[in-house]
Amino acid sequence: MNFQQLRYIREAVRCGFNLTDVAATLHTSQPGVSRQVRELEEELGIEIFSRAGKRLTGLTPPGAALLPYVNRLLQEADNIKRASHELQGREDGKLSIAATHSQARYALPQVVKEFRQRYPRVSLHLHQGSPKQLAEMLLCGEADIAVATEALASYEALATLPCYRWTHSIVVPPDHPLLALDRPVTLKDLAAYPLITYELGYTGRSHIDDAFASAGLPYEVVMTAMDADVIKTYVELEMGVGIVASIAVDPDRDRQLRILDAGHLFQINVTRLGLRKGQWLPKYAFAFIEMFVPTLNQVVVTQALNG
Amino acid sequence: MNFQQLRYIREAVRCGFNLTDVAATLHTSQPGVSRQVRELEEELGIEIFSRAGKRLTGLTPPGAALLPYVNRLLQEADNIKRASHELQGREDGKLSIAATHSQARYALPQVVKEFRQRYPRVSLHLHQGSPKQLAEMLLCGEADIAVATEALASYEALATLPCYRWTHSIVVPPDHPLLALDRPVTLKDLAAYPLITYELGYTGRSHIDDAFASAGLPYEVVMTAMDADVIKTYVELEMGVGIVASIAVDPDRDRQLRILDAGHLFQINVTRLGLRKGQWLPKYAFAFIEMFVPTLNQVVVTQALNG
DNA sequence: AGAACTTACGATGTACGTAACGATT
DNA sequence: AATCGTTACGTACATCGTAAGTTCT
Numbered sequence A, B: 001m002n003f004q005q006l007r008y009i010r011e012a013v014r015c016g017f018n019l020t021d022v023a024a025t026l027h028t029s030q031p032g033v034s035r036q037v038r039e040l041e042e043e044l045g046i047e048i049f050s051r052a053g054k055r056l057t058g059l060t061p062p063g064a065a066l067l068p069y070v071n072r073l074l075q076e077a078d079n080i081k082r083a084s085h086e087l088q089g090r091e092d093g094k095l096s097i098a099a100t101h102s103q104a105r106y107a108l109p110q111v112v113k114e115f116r117q118r119y120p121r122v123s124l125h126l127h128q129g130s131p132k133q134l135a136e137m138l139l140c141g142e143a144d145i146a147v148a149t150e151a152l153a154s155y156e157a158l159a160t161l162p163c164y165r166w167t168h169s170i171v172v173p174p175d176h177p178l179l180a181l182d183r184p185v186t187l188k189d190l191a192a193y194p195l196i197t198y199e200l201g202y203t204g205r206s207h208i209d210d211a212f213a214s215a216g217l218p219y220e221v222v223m224t225a226m227d228a229d230v231i232k233t234y235v236e237l238e239m240g241v242g243i244v245a246s247i248a249v250d251p252d253r254d255r256q257l258r259i260l261d262a263g264h265l266f267q268i269n270v271t272r273l274g275l276r277k278g279q280w281l282p283k284y285a286f287a288f289i290e291m292f293v294p295t296l297n298q299v300v301v302t303q304a305l306n307g
Numbered sequence C: 001a002g003a004a005c006t007t008a009c010g011a012t013g014t015a016c017g018t019a020a021c022g023a024t025t
Numbered sequence D: 001a002a003t004c005g006t007t008a009c010g011t012a013c014a015t016c017g018t019a020a021g022t023t024c025t
Helices: A003-014 A019-025 A030-044 A061-087 A101-118 A131-139 A187-191 A205-215 A228-236 A283-292 A298-305 B003-014 B019-025 B030-044 B061-087 B101-118 B131-139 B187-191 B205-215 B228-236 B283-292 B298-305
Strands: A049-052 A055-059 A093-099 A122-128 A145-148 A158-166 A168-172 A195-198 A221-225 A241-245 A258-261 A269-276 B049-052 B055-059 B093-099 B122-128 B145-148 B158-166 B168-172 B195-198 B221-225 B241-245 B258-261 B269-276
Touching: A003 A019, A003 A030, A003 A061, A019 A030, A030 B061, A055 A061, A061 B030, A061 B061, A093 A101, A093 A131, A093 A283, A101 A122, A101 A145, A101 A228, A101 A283, A131 A145, A131 A158, A131 A269, A145 A283, A158 A298, A168 A228, A187 A205, A195 A205, A195 A228, A221 A228, A228 A241, A269 A298, A283 A298, B003 B019, B003 B030, B003 B061, B019 B030, B055 B061, B093 B101, B093 B131, B093 B283, B101 B122, B101 B145, B101 B228, B101 B283, B131 B145, B131 B158, B131 B269, B145 B283, B158 B298, B168 B228, B187 B205, B195 B205, B195 B228, B221 B228, B228 B241, B269 B298, B283 B298
Parallel strands: A093 A122, A093 A145, A195 A221, A195 A241, B093 B122, B093 B145, B195 B221, B195 B241
Antiparallel strands: A049 A055, A145 A269, A158 A269, A168 A241, A168 A258, B049 B055, B145 B269, B158 B269, B168 B241, B168 B258
């Protein structure tokens, strides 16, 4: 048993049991992969992959049972490599943050700025994607930290930590009838207008649907986008009433729009930080998290990482 | 980085940084060990061992920081090998139980008998030792399960689970004055006689000392032993009053002695089961535990193992 | 016919053991 | 002088890539 063999197993699962792809991904020859896989199976005494003739078709039951152990071992190996790099006492390295657009655009910039001043030699990578994509990035090791409001909690292998709470705001053009109301906006008021808001699965969208649904109000979303900037643009074009995260609007910067609080209409949202359980993180990653959410110090985060 | 190198590191620590011993223990040549250690250090970019000239003297700070990761990885590797053996669908294997004399002699026999009937092809190894030794056996992988009443809980890397509660009994020769009392025995009564009981660190001995100490009573332990059989033998010789675990005495079998309950005198003892955290256990090990303590099913035990 | 895995084979590289050397106690 | 680690060197084994072969779609 060696690391190479285990890597081949892991990659074979990721590549849909196509050893040719595995070889290509890991920059080696296909016969070599084939051989190593068989040798590992022989050494362990179990068939890991089910085969239709010569082709691999999937995992056998024992193979499936073994896979989590293989993944954990390879993760430990990775931890050793990462840890030893830091133990050289250097403050350089790489930090990959994966975030949804909203987070990357409105919540992270200040932290990123502060982080760069403190750790100028760490190269910072900011990936963007849907919450689901963020989870995938964490799981395959592409990202170290994910920040999103939805859907990170549904993976067993991920740990999530609450960062901050926020509510929605309504954005309208300057002459909109909603501004003439002498009372707080209601869901019924809103339902009378075409709405522009986030796509499903993004930035608290589900809470918006929930609110209208539980109030029994029919409503029309005429447009959806992944980010507040796009939404605001179309509100300016008078295509409808926008519902966005409060952090995404600012009376000073968005002078061509008017902002109404919607904190009383929709459920409070909690933005969460996602990490891969069991993963070792460099010191500067803990520092980043603490800069973002001061209560999440290294002790708290470590606890979450180790179950 | 490969398994061999990591094994050398682990063994070097265990062997007190003597690479000659490492080579002997792992059945290889000393220069090979030396070379592999250096190559790993070079690859990871850190000095793992501190050296006085050529001799290894200990771990460097980064080496000490890295060691836990190395140990965890090697344990994962071991888990894979053990798990794959079981996944072959065979019901054979090995189970090492480490227990104190009291447990091995009085608590385990019934379980062992039942286990052997259910898993006749599993070879069962019963090790004996002091609670401290049991902990060491668990940590170095010599034992899979430990059973003891004291001192297992004090290791970070071990998980403990309560098995059963028991109290002490007093044993005396048939004509002893304590038998003439028309009321329950008190600590003061006991303190009047020379006592024979367990050695320090064994089978609830600390609770005995605690009871006398907090009552402010001077008492004399004239003899200590690691097991109830020895204690009973010397009680028979009229050398003193014995205090032993209740499970260790039986009116039918110990006809030459008289037994008095001491449950009201000393704190209740809890016998605990010790396991190494993160260690994979074969199905039959879970079965053994459940036979011993029916409430400790696989789910409960797995939870304890994973923190 | 093409895609995918296996077999065969030769080249390279790595690991290991023996033996000699150097340093420390 | 003895112990312990390093250097040197030759052998054996493992890995890897290319090329040809086989089987399934």
